[in-house]
Amino acid sequence: MKFLDEYRDPTAVRRYVRAIAEITTRDWTIMEICGGQTHSIVKFGLDSLLPDKITLLHGPGCPVCVTPAELIDKAIEIASRPEVIFCSFGDMMRVPGTGKDLLSVKAAGGDIRMVYSPLDAVRLARENPHRQVVFFAIGFETTAPANAMAVMQAKQSGLKNFTVLVSHVLVPPAIEAILSSPDNRVQGFLAAGHVCAVMGYTEYEPIAEQFRVPIVVTGFEPLDIIQGIYLCIKQLEEKRFEVENAYSRVVNREGNRTAQRVMGDLFRVVNRKWRGIGEIPASGLGLKEEYKEFDAELRFGVAGKKVEEATECISGLILRGMKKPPDCPAYGTKCTPEHPLGATMVSSEGTCAAYYSYRRLAPLGKSESQRQKNG
């Protein structure tokens, strides 16, 4: 696939790895914000190519993981109603609230549909005028334009049976929260390229300056990530703290103005609870007053619902980059993808699950060359 395969070239990756080793003189800790990047790193085994001096911490950029239990409970309550067709992205369906997950609601008779796009949910609303179609609008800035577009299309078509359950979160407040924490260890960031495709990176410039951290806008393929790491280390070594764009084929400084306008028309900035972290001020998006007829929380009367999250696992510390999964006593023993204790183990994009799937490592054996000849 064009614009994908060329960025998986192992030779080029190794050349960058060599360059990283050459410039690294001391210990550095950098964080990739985005769960998609974490997934690539462990899937391709990129971190094991890096010098020991470099520690990668995995950030809170997994919308599935940070969606609060409270909101999942609301989703479950709405999805259990007989008149509702509840639409969700696939990986959200397996994340438990305080009790059940959406898959259990489906098993108990709820009409829950997995969709690829929020726009598919609007189509379902058009095709099923006698049912209430609800879309679980989770995501970071990347997903906001599509979710906003869904509501706009519904409004334009005069649909009275389409609503969204919104759980949108924003990246810059999360970075600030991590950096403001007294026990912060992160010295540099790989910013999430697809968030920046929408938002640009001007928001990160004051953060880099105030906290004296390099922030490198980074893509998702192995070569993108390894170049992002190189540029971040180079800045750290040279004591520079700038925002740098290593994903210029997709991202420009201002971002996508049209997409920002679409989001701005529909959403306003609100305080948001992050699962495992707690409430971060001005860290999310909610529907504007003039679109409240599309708010599923209001339509189904669940807006006031509050639940306390259990306090057992360390997913909050993992999401803030203070701990790694193997630091948790429950990791891989009490807590596995079948028996998740925390959100980071539930989603395949979650740090614990990614570690568990790809990381319980054994060294490669010999006789590889012997076998080559048989193929």
Added chain:
Amino acid sequence: MDKKIEPSCPIPITDYPHILLAHGGGGKLMHQLLEKIILPSFDNPALNSRHDGAVLKMGQVRIAFTTDSYVVQPLFFPGGDIGSLAINGTVNDLAMCGAGPLYLSAGFILEEGFPMETLWRVVQSMKKAAQDAGVSLVTGDTKVVDRGKGDQIFINTAGIGLIKHDLNISPASVVPGDAIILSGDIGRHGMAIMSARENIGFESAIESDCAPLHEMVLKLLEEKIKIHCLRDLTRGGLAGGLVEIAETCNCRLEIDESRIKIREEVRSACELLGLDPFYVANEGRFIAFVPEADATRSIDILRQFDNGRESTVIGGVHESDAGLVVLKTIMGVGRIVDMMSGEQLPRIC
């Protein structure tokens, strides 16, 4: 960040009170179901071998016996339909025991209102697949359920095949030093079905790889290849098949990502939905464990077949304390391949 806020987490879901779709997904939940409910209830050596079919001794002959049910939606998909699948699936389960498939049964569960014309098409497809595979459908049953109590048509087939070799083809026979052979590219069946699914669907030229495998297997046996184990890569895909075998034989299976073929259109569909092709179902692919010394000859034999032209050694078996599958990624780094917990869900965010 407010220091007063303690890290928190969701309450675990340890046991589901209802059957989920994931219990049929070929992953860990399905294995839990087997281990907790089915195996302890019917405990016997043939069942406990946990092979694709049971190998039974009847007088002086050994036979393989197997059954499978087909509930695929949509009924017709690119490259096949529920009818051809119902024949080939059972033929392949017999083939994986090293048996020559002979006789099949078919049970139809039909939903009230199901169009007669569609049933005819399904049955004609079964007829053709049975002819192609050289098996006879010798007994059967039909039941009709109330409208809404089924989903158009479900088919169960069972099959009997004759075993003419004296090998013990089973996961327990896998030993360090074996080569692992894969009979072709992976992921086509699952993605062909996915492409036709409502709300996820996409246009693609992907066709299911649905095909009978017994001729390839019988040829290997005829050429005196000392097969240790065979597994067709249906639900759970290549990863599921490898992990199951690794856990039974208690060895470390090492495979090389760059040797595993995936067609461009399968790969792109997987990228689009965030799926891992290693876990996607196949209906015409198998892995064979053979002694390293037989590997080259096995490949030569398999490549004589249209459906085996891309056969290749993808890795080997190594001594280990625990059953484990390790993948050498295209970056040259080793990582663990685990079984999915349930059905693979599109990873959209």
Added chain:
Amino acid sequence: MCLAIPGKIKSIISDEPLSRTARVDFGGTIREVNLVCVPEAKIGDYVLVHVGMALSTIDETEAQQVFRYLREMEDLSESRESGDEIS
């Protein structure tokens, strides 16, 4: 967090303001994609698509950036090394 992949615009099937839509080819897999956020995109362009929405048009010149940078970096390091030898 956000799975987005590049695909090539094959044809534009609707030019309605809120639903400008294209058929986009992702290496043989084709999906309908909303183009409202990339008004400049035309047939033959590659767009980055997330949940059915094009977010950016791929800049084909900038696509070489990571390789260009690698070459420049290595040239620099080589000339430094050979410089060391001379001195």
